[in-house]
Every structure is written in structure tokens, then in C-alpha cells.
Amino acid sequence: xxxxxxxxxxxxxxxxxxxxxxxxxxxxxxxxxxxxxxxxxxxxxxxxxxxxxxxxxxxxxxxxxxxxxxxxxxxxxxxxxxxxxxxxxxxxxxxxxxxxxxxxxxxxxxxxxxxxxxxxxxxxxxxxxxxxxxxxxxxxxxxxxxxxxxxxxxxxxxxxxxxxxxxxxxxxxxxxxxxxxxxxxxxxxxxxxxxxxxxxxxxxxxxxxxxxxxxxxxxxxxxxxxxxxxxxxxxxxxxxxxxxxxxxxxxxxxxxxxxxxxxxxxxxxxxxxxxxxxxxxxxxxxxxxxxxxxxxxxxxxxxxx
Amino acid sequence: xxxxxxxxxxxxxxxxxxxxxxxxxxxxxxxxxxxxxxxxxxxxxxxxxxxxxxxxxxxxxxxxxxxxxxxxxxxxxxxxxxxxxxxxxxxxxxxxxxxxxxxxxxxxxxxxxxxxxxxxxxxxxxxxxxxxxxxxxxxxxxxxxxxxxxxxxxxxxxxxxxxxxxxxxxxxxxxxxxxxxxxxxxxxxxxxxxxxxxxxxxxxxxxxxxxxxxxxxxxxxxxxxxxxxxxxxxxxxxxxxxxxxxxxxxxxxxxxxxxxxxxxxxxxxxxxxxxxxxxxxxxxxxxxxxxxxxxxxxxxxxxxxxxxxxxxxxxxxxxxxxxxxxxxxxxxxxxxxxxxxxxxxxxxxxxxxxxxxxxxxxxxxxxxxxxxxxxxxxxxxxxxxxxxxxxxxxxxxxxxxxxxxxxxxxxxxxxxxxxxxxxxxxxxxxxxxxxxxxxxxxxxxxxxxxxxxxxxxxxxxxxxxxxxxxxxxxxxxxxxxxxxxxxxxxxxxxxxxxxxxxxxxxxxxxxxxxxxxxxxxxxxxxxxxxxxxxxxxxxxxxxxxxxxxxxxxxxxxxxxxxxxxxxxxxxxxxxxxxxxxxxxxxxxxxxxxxxxxxxxxxxxxxxxxxxxxxxxxxxxxxxxxxxxxxxxxxxxxxxxxxxxxxxxxxxxxxxxx
Numbered sequence: 001x002x003x004x005x006x007x008x009x010x011x012x013x014x015x016x017x018x019x020x021x022x023x024x025x026x027x028x029x030x031x032x033x034x035x036x037x038x039x040x041x042x043x044x045x046x047x048x049x050x051x052x053x054x055x056x057x058x059x060x061x062x063x064x065x066x067x068x069x070x071x072x073x074x075x076x077x078x079x080x081x082x083x084x085x086x087x088x089x090x091x092x093x094x095x096x097x098x099x100x101x102x103x104x105x106x107x108x109x110x111x112x113x114x115x116x117x118x119x120x121x122x123x124x125x126x127x128x129x130x131x132x133x134x135x136x137x138x139x140x141x142x143x144x145x146x147x148x149x150x151x152x153x154x155x156x157x158x159x160x161x162x163x164x165x166x167x168x169x170x171x172x173x174x175x176x177x178x179x180x181x182x183x184x185x186x187x188x189x190x191x192x193x194x195x196x197x198x199x200x201x202x203x204x205x206x207x208x209x210x211x212x213x214x215x216x217x218x219x220x221x222x223x224x225x226x227x228x229x230x231x232x233x234x235x236x237x238x239x240x241x242x243x244x245x246x247x248x249x250x251x252x253x254x255x256x257x258x259x260x261x262x263x264x265x266x267x268x269x270x271x272x273x274x275x276x277x278x279x280x281x282x283x284x285x286x287x288x289x290x291x292x293x294x295x296x297x298x299x300x301x302x303x304x305x
Numbered sequence: 306x307x308x309x310x311x312x313x314x315x316x317x318x319x320x321x322x323x324x325x326x327x328x329x330x331x332x333x334x335x336x337x338x339x340x341x342x343x344x345x346x347x348x349x350x351x352x353x354x355x356x357x358x359x360x361x362x363x364x365x366x367x368x369x370x371x372x373x374x375x376x377x378x379x380x381x382x383x384x385x386x387x388x389x390x391x392x393x394x395x396x397x398x399x400x401x402x403x404x405x406x407x408x409x410x411x412x413x414x415x416x417x418x419x420x421x422x423x424x425x426x427x428x429x430x431x432x433x434x435x436x437x438x439x440x441x442x443x444x445x446x447x448x449x450x451x452x453x454x455x456x457x458x459x460x461x462x463x464x465x466x467x468x469x470x471x472x473x474x475x476x477x478x479x480x481x482x483x484x485x486x487x488x489x490x491x492x493x494x495x496x497x498x499x500x501x502x503x504x505x506x507x508x509x510x511x512x513x514x515x516x517x518x519x520x521x522x523x524x525x526x527x528x529x530x531x532x533x534x535x536x537x538x539x540x541x542x543x544x545x546x547x548x549x550x551x552x553x554x555x556x557x558x559x560x561x562x563x564x565x566x567x568x569x570x571x572x573x574x575x576x577x578x579x580x581x582x583x584x585x586x587x588x589x590x591x592x593x594x595x596x597x598x599x600x601x602x603x604x605x606x607x608x609x610x611x612x613x614x615x616x617x618x619x620x621x622x623x624x625x626x627x628x629x630x631x632x633x634x635x636x637x638x639x640x641x642x643x644x645x646x647x648x649x650x651x652x653x654x655x656x657x658x659x660x661x662x663x664x665x666x667x668x669x670x671x672x673x674x675x676x677x678x679x680x681x682x683x684x685x686x687x688x689x690x691x692x693x694x695x696x697x698x699x700x701x702x703x704x705x706x707x708x709x710x711x712x713x714x715x716x717x718x719x720x721x722x723x724x725x726x727x728x729x730x731x732x733x734x735x736x737x738x739x740x741x742x743x744x745x746x747x748x749x750x751x752x753x754x755x756x757x758x759x760x761x762x763x764x765x766x767x768x769x770x771x772x773x774x775x776x777x778x779x780x781x782x783x784x785x786x787x788x789x790x791x792x793x794x795x796x797x798x799x800x801x802x803x804x805x806x807x808x809x810x811x812x813x814x815x816x817x818x819x820x821x822x823x824x825x826x827x828x829x830x831x832x833x834x835x836x837x838x839x840x841x842x843x844x845x846x847x848x849x850x851x852x853x854x855x856x857x858x859x860x861x862x863x864x865x866x867x868x869x870x871x872x873x874x875x876x877x878x879x880x881x882x883x884x885x886x887x888x889x890x891x892x893x894x895x896x897x898x899x900x901x902x903x904x905x906x907x908x909x910x911x912x913x914x915x916x917x918x919x920x921x922x923x924x925x926x927x928x929x930x931x932x933x934x935x936x937x938x939x940x941x942x943x944x945x946x947x948x949x950x951x952x953x954x955x956x957x958x959x960x961x962x
Binding site for chain 2: 213217218231233263265283300304
């Protein structure tokens, strides 16, 4: 199975050059059946990353560009009166897909944001009093621009918490950038990209993730991490139990990818920054995002039990 | 990041409150204006915390600081004396509170607080204060605990207090070692220019009518006595102080003895052995039961049986003595005779007439003494705490006009009369009686027990104690001298003695008072009185004699060094019931590697560590790999085989870096 996953990463690496770690984390997030938030400047490949993953995993793919006048109906779909049957017929919105790319999620109003976030959590959509299940699997990859910009609606903490991971892509290094600049058009490459996984295989992989063994010693470690975040004065508030679950699930998925039979502390540490970075705030909140440095502090402060 | 370590408002409240408590015991010692300034600054702090919008600006703080400095220099111009320094410290501490914002500020305030606590000991070392300081140390430490915890942490609000209390409790054994073994400086350690003698009451070496009746209003303790056997009955508890010979008719003073002659007296009574713990006093004499026999080595006995100490002690002082209650002092020498018959100029004819009358009635000196006592008993003389003011010739006035007086009136006029009769006599001042504390089984002698009596020299018995007060008010001598100041405040009103039937409440408070006094006495005796000699004695019990300070210090360090591993071990026993053998083996493996300079970070996972090791020491690759594989399997894997465990153990044992 590791080979299969390695192959996915290798293929994706042809499109997103020099970002293997980020690709692995993104893949891990999807394996752990979680939603992914990508936060970075425009133009570093957020959308391309989402697109690549959709292609490689062989998933149905929809994209919504969030704007300030986006309405919940634009995401979920509307019922339209059908003259022939003299009845309302539901026209499903873009949310009815396996992989949804929500571009610039912080540009939409809270109303539209919460419509999507309900769908993410419940994996179902309720319109006109009728509840409709979303396809399985259902992933959301949202992107947002972190720079302070007029007219954005930053996601509240409760909604940030719905995302299993938050990733930064960052600028490519010199070598990778050279390759990028001199190489073929990525868009065309993307179209040619073969699907490496079938839906069946993805399901099996997710099944295997939940089978990865977690020893008591590792649970001790995770609890120590949670406890430290709750008692250290460095953090405004501690990690929630949901954050703890997210950490374990991501670590499991990472372990599968790394070819481990069981979750090792290294697996937890590898996913720690991505999993808890957006859930931590420093105690003297300055409005500046310190997720990465806080996660680093957490990692280095808690010894292995 | 800049504001990351700001401290929050509840903590600041707590800090301000505890700082106020830390400084509080100084309030009574400092100038009133300084105390008010301290309270003002603390109030300013609390109000600016409460009304968050009203933040004190730098200019205001600067102004307040200048104001405080000016105040201190106006009250203590040259910053001389301990009080000035303490005032400065306390004010600066509270001013620091005003600009307390970050963790660092908090730590500074807390450490200054610890220091301020120590300064209390310069003034007072009572048990209550020490208890208070213990509480304050716990409170201050809890602030440190609190500041290193998240404010959102759940649980009891005062958990930090529990933490700091248990922390300090764990430090207790080391504290005890330091207390018992720290080399003592002989002499007062804390006596850093503190004037202890101001405001102390006590007997003085001269007496005018009224000087003792002023003294007895004070309930302060003069000294405490532990008897080696049963205490003598109240009427025999005469504690001898200054002996007064010379008089100008109003004032009585001591005689000057050029040298301490070896004093002897005959006695067939059993010696009484006791230890006196004298409160700090401005005087250079000690007290002993009539008549002292053996003395502490650092004291001398004057020919009139007054004990002189070699120096004035500003510290509580404990000494042993023996006395015999019945005695014959033998013949009188010339100088003594001359002194004991010295008469003032203001002898009136009616005094001489009175004595002549007695002389006619009495055949011997002893009869004359008895006749005089009968005079006091039968004529309307009253014993009062508030005698009327007397003029130039108090003896005459007292004997024939006012007839209301306190012990000093009776003693001085009686002595004067005896001298007129030609019987050598003198006045002895000291204390009489004392309250037996059944809880600590010792005698408390208070300033209110101050007393004056006479001594006459008779051919057949030598110097003989005669207490004219006993003739007037026998209750004063027979019982513990207790009276109600309120009841006895009227001018010239005879003393109403408490009959001893207390109400339940009064009885309970009395019991409580005695209990506190007993606790305090043993506190002084065992803790504060733990001197160089006592330390040596303690060491002798362990078979270590004559240890030098250097050896003691070494012993102290050694004992601490021994104690810490024991404490650590006990803590570990409590924390980890059973350490996992696998973890233990792995730690051994890491330890061996750390000796070669490759140290595992506490947060480093086994795989990462192995990779780092192999990069640095490729030669160790196979063994490190095997050990790490085994460890991962055993600790994080599903397998829990004993065979694997043994294998792992063997691998670690064979591992050499």
C-alpha cells in the first residue's frame, strides 16, 4: 500500500514541484477522511494542488469561487418550479461532489461559509426541509488568503476547527522554481494526469488507516500534548478533545503512508503543526497568526513519556 | 510576541493583595506618613486595576515616585537606621507593583516580596509572625505557580496555593538540616542596629514614690522561671532586684560597692534550683529568689545580694541559679552599718515622736519592728494603685496625712522609721509572686508583679526581710497579684483583689492566654534560643564533639547532599509505581550514547534519534537499528512478547558506544 501512496505523491510531485512534504500531508488529510484548508498567498499553487489531488485519487471534482455575494443556494442548489410536472425540482449545487474546492473561502459572507461548513460536518445538506446525503467520500479543500485584505470574513475558530489540517505551501526553492519555469505548462500536464487510485482502493486505504495500532504509550504522549496546551501560559486556550481526535487520526494516516505498522511519536510530530496550528492561539493574542511557532513550542516542550 | 508574556488582571489583583499582606507587619513600625503613603500607592494600584480605562501614565508614576522619595527623605533625613531602609524597600516594592505588566515584573515583585519578608525578622521573631511569614511565602510562591499556568486551566481556583504549599513542604527536611547544622555566630545574629531597649518598661536603679505603681499597669512579662522542683509558695517568691541604700528623703538609690566581695551566709534550708528566662531589659542586673547562692558564670554578686550581669543584653537571656529561702547573713561591717543608717534631712518631729513612742513600748529591735508593723495594720492605712500625689516630704505626708499608698510608700517610710530607731535597714526592689502556668509548668513574672520591701539587720538573724505591704494587704503577698485596672482606677481607692472566681469566659481566655504563653516560651527556648552551645550539645548526642564551624558547614552540605537523593527517590516512588523495564532499557541505551556526545532530546522520537545517531556514527548502524526496531515494536507496537523483551534487554546490555 505504501508503494501505491508513494506513487500518488510522485505523480503529484510532477505538477507541484519540490513540495513533497506538503503533498504527503494533504494526502494524509484525505486518508484520514478530513477536510483540508490551504492558506497561502495567491499563485503558489493552492488550486493546482487541489486539482491534482482530485485527479490522482480519481474523484469527482467541483470548484466554487467564493465571493462576497455568494449565497447558500449557490453552494447547495435550488428547487426550481417545473411547469411540466407542476412540482418543484431540486437542482443540486456544486456541493454534491466527491471533492469540493472552495476557493478563497474567507471572501464569502458568514452565511455562505456556514452553509458549506454544515455540509462538511454533517456530510449532508438540508434545503426546503429535505435532507439530502452527500456522495461518499466527501472532501472539502478550502483555500484562503492570509494577508490582511479589505472585505474578507475570517473564519471563526469554531469553523476553523472543522478542518482536520491547515497547510501552507510556501514559495518553491530555487531548483524547483527553475524546473517549474522551464518545464511544460502545468495545466496541460494536469489534464494528462492518470488516476492512480480507484474509489475502491481509497476506501480500503481509509479502512487500513483506522486499523493502525495506537499503543498506550502513544496515547500517553498525545494526552501529555493536550495537557500541556491546556496548562501552559503560552496558549490562550488549550486544545479541545476534537483536536486530540484529529491528531490521532492524522497520525494514523501518516503512519500508513510512512509504512509503519503502528503509530510512532514521529508520526504525531510530523502532523502536529498542520493539525493543531490553526487551533492554537497565543495568550496575548496579537491578531498575528502564530500557529506554526506555537506548534513548534508545543512539540519541543513535551517530552516523550 | 511582544505581549505574549503579559500577566492578566486577576493575577495582578492577587499580586497586589499579597504584596499588601507582605508589607502589612511593617505598618506598626514605620512612621504613620509612610504607612499612609504605602496604603495610598496600593489603593492607587487597585483602583487602576478596577477602572481599566484610567491607566496611570508614565508622568504620573514618575511624579508619585518622586513624591515617595521626598517623603522618605523628609521622615528619615539621612536614611539612617533600619526603619528608614525598610520604609524605602516597602515603598519601592509597592511602586514596582504599579508598573507590573509582564512575567518578568511579576517575578521581580515576588522576589522583592521574599526579601521584604526577611526584614520582618529584624524587628520581631515571635512565633505568630513566623507562622504568618510561612503563609506569606506560600502565597508568594503560589503567584509564581499561577504565572506559569494557563489562566484557562480548569480546577479549583486556589490550586496554585496547594502546589506551592506542597513544594515548600518538600523543602522542609532541607530547611531543618540547615537550621540545625548551620554554624551559629555566638551573639545576636539579628542585632543589626535595632534598638530594642526603647519603650521597654522595667525596674530602674532608683525609686521615687509612684515609680512602681506606674510599672504595675503593664502586663508585659518581666521573666519566666522553670523550677527544677516544686515552686515555693507565693509568700516566699521574692525576686530580688536592686537594693537601695541612699535616700535624700524622696529618692532612693543604690550604694556603690567598689568590688564584689565573696558573699557567704549560713543556711540550713534546701537549695532551690531554677532557670530564669529574662526578657530583654535595659538594665544590667539579674533577678533571683531571696537569697541567691550560685549564679550564672557571667554574673557577680554584690555584698547586698544583688546580682550584676557583665553586660546589658538586648536579647532574651536564660540563666540558671540556686537560692536558699532561709538564711543568716552574719555580722554587719562598718561601711554597711553607716550606709544602712543614713538619714535624709527632712525627718520631721512627729516621725521622731512616733519612733520614740515605739521604742518605749518595745524591749528589743525585733519587738520594735513588730510594733511598727502593727501600726500599719491597725491604723487606717490603705493599699491603693493610685496613691495621691505627695509633696516634698513624702514619708511624713504618707505616714500622717494621706495614709494611702503602694508598696514603695510602705517600704520607704518603714525603712526611714527603722533608721530613725537606729536599726540598720534598706529597701529592696524586685518582683513578688508570679503566675504559675500549669500548661508549661513554669512561673510567669510580669511587670505588674513589681514590688518593694524592706530589710532590717537584727542581731539574732542578720538581714531580715520585712514586708510592710503584707501587713496592710496580705492578699497582695499570699495570692497571685491580679486585679482589675478598671475597678481600681479611682484616686486613692483601696485595691479590690480579684477573689479568683472567674466567669467561664474569663477562665477560658485565661487558659488560652496561658497556653499561648507556654507555646511562646518553648518557641523562645528551643527555636530562637538554639545557640552555639545548644548546637554543640546536640552534636555531642551524636558523638560529635567540639565541631568547628567549618566542619559543621561541611556536615550541613553533606547532610543536604544525602537528603536530596532520598527525597527525589521518594518522589519517584510516588510518581511512578512501576517503571516499564522496556523504557528503562531504552534509557540505558540513550545514556550510553549520551556519553559519546549524542544526546537524545526529550521530545525526540526513537526513529528520529536512531537516524541522527547513524548519521553521526555509521559504525553503530546495525546495533542501533536493531535496538530501535525492538524498542518500537515493544513500546508502540502490538506485540508484547517476553521473548522479544529479553532479546531487547540483551541487545541493550551488549551495546557499546
